[in-house]
Amino acid sequence: MSGIVLIVEDEDKLAQILVDYLCQAGFKTHTLADGLAVVPWVHEYQPCLILLDLMLPGKGGVEICKEVRTFSATPIIMTTARVEEIDRLLGLELGADDYICKPFSPREVVARVKAVLRRGGAAAQSAAGLSLDESRYRAILHGIDLDLTAVEFKLLTLLAANPGRIYGRQHLMDHIYPDQRIVSDRTIDSHIKKLRKKMAVAGSGEELIQSLYGVGYKYEGK
Ligand code: CA
Secondary structure, X not given: OOOXXXXXXXXXXXHHHHHHHHHXXXXXXXXXXXXXXXXXXXXXXXXXXEEEEOOOOOOOHHHHHHHHHOXXXXXXXXXXXXXXXXXXXXXXXXXXXXXXXXXXXXXXHHHHHHHHHHHHHHHHHHHOOEEEEOOOOEEEEOOEEOOOOHHHHHHHHHHHHOOOOEEEHHHHHHHHOOOOOOOOHHHHHHHHHHHHHHHHHHOOOOOOEEEEOOOEEEEOOO
């Protein structure tokens, strides 16, 4: 995660005021005014928080919020000029972390940004990234249920038990198929591929499972 607060606001003056206040409070910022530019930017730079205006040229805040939530858990604070909009937005269950009504005091925005980041930081820490519930085959990464198959869960549990240790494919196969069933190397690769995909959706952009060409896999995480 980049540590940048992304400000999405098409009113130049307002955007500049937010930049000034957030910079004073020690944040790095980036500003976008075009709704269409937001999702690609978030993909590439992974901001630590998004201040998202509801009414934007190109693509609206509601749609942007939904799209970002398909690949990122980064906190989103939505801003709107209409207080009655907030009830409607809450009803849509967009996954935004907070809502602020305009006109707002920039001081209040900074306070809310800090509060949301504190909350997010606490959640990430308590999860220590990954938590595994072996009784239910449930894996939670950064607070998100990965919804793993039994095989994926077993692979992840083994790898995560010894971060940094490299496991060869044969070892992994013996672990998930103790009955010595004949499976090919590719079976492991395809399970790992699906597992990594699920983890990428919940993750913060880091590759937790790394492959070593021709050797096997390891888990890199805390
Ligand atoms: Ca606007």
